Amino acid sequence: xxxxxxxxxxxxxxxxxxxxxxxxxxxxxxxxxxxxxxxxxxxxxxxxxxxxxxxxxxxxxxxxxxxxxxxxxxxxxxxxxxxxxxxxxxxxxxxxxxx
Numbered sequence: 001x002x003x004x005x006x007x008x009x010x011x012x013x014x015x016x017x018x019x020x021x022x023x024x025x026x027x028x029x030x031x032x033x034x035x036x037x038x039x040x041x042x043x044x045x046x047x048x049x050x051x052x053x054x055x056x057x058x059x060x061x062x063x064x065x066x067x068x069x070x071x072x073x074x075x076x077x078x079x080x081x082x083x084x085x086x087x088x089x090x091x092x093x094x095x096x097x098x099x
Contacts, residue, residue: 001049004087006076008042009059013069021068025059032058037087042074044087049079 011021026043029036032055034047045052060071 001079002084003046003049003052004078004085004090005045005052006042007045007056008074009063010072010074011063011068012071014067021063021066024062024066028055028058028062035087046087 009021009025011018014021022038022043026036026038029043029045032047032051034045034052034055036043036045045055047055056073056075060073063071
């Protein structure tokens, strides 16, 4: 099943800046071959359910290994079965309505 996801990974016990940990997850999404786009408060990710969830699991495992004592991930997931739709399709649909 294809999934569109918005995720914010919040590592705890690592100090004020979490950008090194965010960068680690970005690399994981890239290595997994997932379409992803970082924004100010998270990352949009799309791909097959199993691949996306495996990447999220790896983010947690790798961030713990890098010293994060606690990790909370906030995720919004969307699936649909009536037609294929990408993140870009969703944005384009709204942009067309604004034009």
